[in-house]
Amino acid sequence: MIAVRSRSGRLGRAALIAFCALVFAFLVLPILAVVPLSLNPGGFLVFPEGGLSLRWYRTLADSPQWTHAFGNSFKIAVATTAIATPLGTLAAIGLSHMRSRAKPVIVALISAPLVMPIVVVAVAFYFLFAPLGLVNGPVGLVIAHSALALPFVVIVVHASLSGLDPDLLRAAASLGAPPLTQLVRVLAPLAAPGIAAGAVFAFMTSFDETTVALFIAGPEQRTLPIQMFEGVREQISPAIAAAATLLIVASTLLLGTAELLRRRGERLRTGSAAPDVGA
Amino acid sequence: MAVSASPLVEFRGVEKRYAAGAAAAVAGLDLAVERGEFLTLLGPSGSGKTTTLMMLAGFETPSEGDIYLDGRSLADRPPHKRNMGVVFQNYALFPHMSVAGNIAFPLRVRGIRGADAAAKVEAALALVRLEGLGDRRPDALSGGQRQRVALARALVFEPDLVLMDEPLGALDRQLREHLQIEIKRIQRALGLTILYVTHDQSEALTLSDRIAVFADGRVQQLGPPDTIYERPANAFVAGFMGENNRLAATVITQQGDQCAIRLAGGQIVRATAAATFTPGTAVVAAIRPEHIEMGEQPLPCCNALDGRVDQLVYHGDHRRIHVGLDGGGSLIARVSADRDVKPGDRLAIGWCTDRCFVFPAADGSNPGGEGS
Ligand SMILES: Nc1ncnc2c1ncn2[C@@H]1O[C@H](COP(=O)(O)OP(=O)(O)O)[C@@H](O)[C@H]1O
Ligand SMILES: [Mg+2]
Numbered sequence: 001m002i003a004v005r006s007r008s009g010r011l012g013r014a015a016l017i018a019f020c021a022l023v024f025a026f027l028v029l030p031i032l033a034v035v036p037l038s039l040n041p042g043g044f045l046v047f048p049e050g051g052l053s054l055r056w057y058r059t060l061a062d063s064p065q066w067t068h069a070f071g072n073s074f075k076i077a078v079a080t081t082a083i084a085t086p087l088g089t090l091a092a093i094g095l096s097h098m099r100s101r102a103k104p105v106i107v108a109l110i111s112a113p114l115v116m117p118i119v120v121v122a123v124a125f126y127f128l129f130a131p132l133g134l135v136n137g138p139v140g141l142v143i144a145h146s147a148l149a150l151p152f153v154v155i156v157v158h159a160s161l162s163g164l165d166p167d168l169l170r171a172a173a174s175l176g177a178p179p180l181t182q183l184v185r186v187l188a189p190l191a192a193p194g195i196a197a198g199a200v201f202a203f204m205t206s207f208d209e210t211t212v213a214l215f216i217a218g219p220e221q222r223t224l225p226i227q228m229f230e231g232v233r234e235q236i237s238p239a240i241a242a243a244a245t246l247l248i249v250a251s252t253l254l255l256g257t258a259e260l261l262r263r264r265g266e267r268l269r270t271g272s273a274a275p276d277v278g279a
Numbered sequence: 280m281a282v283s284a285s286p287l288v289e290f291r292g293v294e295k296r297y298a299a300g301a302a303a304a305v306a307g308l309d310l311a312v313e314r315g316e317f318l319t320l321l322g323p324s325g326s327g328k329t330t331t332l333m334m335l336a337g338f339e340t341p342s343e344g345d346i347y348l349d350g351r352s353l354a355d356r357p358p359h360k361r362n363m364g365v366v367f368q369n370y371a372l373f374p375h376m377s378v379a380g381n382i383a384f385p386l387r388v389r390g391i392r393g394a395d396a397a398a399k400v401e402a403a404l405a406l407v408r409l410e411g412l413g414d415r416r417p418d419a420l421s422g423g424q425r426q427r428v429a430l431a432r433a434l435v436f437e438p439d440l441v442l443m444d445e446p447l448g449a450l451d452r453q454l455r456e457h458l459q460i461e462i463k464r465i466q467r468a469l470g471l472t473i474l475y476v477t478h479d480q481s482e483a484l485t486l487s488d489r490i491a492v493f494a495d496g497r498v499q500q501l502g503p504p505d506t507i508y509e510r511p512a513n514a515f516v517a518g519f520m521g522e523n524n525r526l527a528a529t530v531i532t533q534q535g536d537q538c539a540i541r542l543a544g545g546q547i548v549r550a551t552a553a554a555t556f557t558p559g560t561a562v563v564a565a566i567r568p569e570h571i572e573m574g575e576q577p578l579p580c581c582n583a584l585d586g587r588v589d590q591l592v593y594h595g596d597h598r599r600i601h602v603g604l605d606g607g608g609s610l611i612a613r614v615s616a617d618r619d620v621k622p623g624d625r626l627a628i629g630w631c632t633d634r635c636f637v638f639p640a641a642d643g644s645n646p647g648g649e650g651s
Contacts, residue, residue, distance in 0.1 A: 168371050170358070174364065175385035176360075177384070189375045
């Protein structure tokens, strides 16, 4: 009886592991598939048969179209980060001080761009910005991206603030620190890892955003995702795979950074308690 | 104006409701803190002690009334301009600063830097006996050390007043007693005015010059520890401060503060009245176990009752005897461990009139009286 059960237990376990492996393969393989494609020495988007080559990376670097697109994406992402991070941080600070029942409503409003279908958001921005002359220009795109990135910053920073002991700010006040000093000397350093993680999310949100960019960006603001999208339609070359590989590496690094920051923030806030020996 | 004659802090008619229509967390609070005194707010959890302290520190606003510091209203003064050192139960040390950085914080925000600040930090560390630990991070300290740092940080800027909200509540008993002595030493050495909050009556008795006993948001009694302990103003204080036998009774006669009462078992005894009663009023008589005397013969000077030993409970340095009274009722007496009694023994017990206090029966929690 026991043997039977343990054998079926083993079988079940094996099936579970196999299923998980399958799910992971389903999630990760298509993404990783572009890596060998990008190393193809030939001119077609196929898996390399002979040796590997970095030729398509060279092509990327040499092509003004690709470097321009990289540059555009980078500039717009930086501008978005610069706008969304302070705004989102301030919003998160405000929210964390709020005791009102309106708080969930405000959180829902801030996260609206996250939960709306992105194409709806894109169309909405298009109709809003067109009469204002903000389409076909970088300003409109940065504003739209900031709206998309803001909720990420608010959520990440708010999470890092909610673990903070409220007595810390009271202590700072009682010691003579006016509100701005409390913010700069106590709140900001303790929330810094969370704020930095929020900034990383804001950057990534903008850097690979495609739909809104398709609607709003002009030919001059052709961003990397748009360049890739149109590249696939026009001239299928392994250069696209090379660009994709670079994006994968960049995203992985940034996400890893964000996670490290988050953990650091947690450590800073909780501060492992030392045993209570001696006075 | 005679500023120096006015108390350092004065609560005048202060009331706090956290929400409109909610029960008052603090009500009818008139309390003065004199310069250089150690005043303790003592009461059970939820009695409004923290609320009182937070209103003084400026983190909560009174719904009614006003608080005065040096005769000036604090109504429009934000917390960072009140110049009060606050020590929190969970230390509230800044985790991203060293011990020295924490202690230097109030100096920095006051523009004191460099050698001046360093000397003050050193002196504060020496005061709490943490010399040489300035470079440590708070998370590398024990709980007792952290609270010393918090104390140093609250003292280094020479505040007018130090507020402490159950500062030793998170520490174990031995450490707590040790730090109580330290706090008292520092208070005496610097002549500090301290407003201290605790729910631990022995802590309050040890530390305080005066104690304000809180219950249900109101001060039940205000006075020096011995008065609070020996002459409780009402049944709540009598029950909260140490142990008390509570005997139901009715008043027969009263003359001044002396009265004669009839216990539920029919025995007639003399006691001290805490209020004016008309004959026939239902009352509670409170008497501490250590104030009950006993002998084999009837006792001369005191109220004398006969009873029998029901039960003996060993407490190490003493024993408690549960005595069943002839005619009904029971009470607990305290005797030294070497006294020879055993269950079933008959004995005479008694107490002096001034050790037994009589309170209105219904008053218990909310008499609203202060002193007596
Ligand atoms: N921030 C708050 N919001 C609502 N009610 C509160 C708040 N703080 C305290 N109270 C209530 O006020 C009363 C007194 O609380 P408190 O001052 O903390 O008592 P203590 O410090 O004596 O335990 C309690 O009934 C408590 O529930
Ligand atoms: Mg409290």
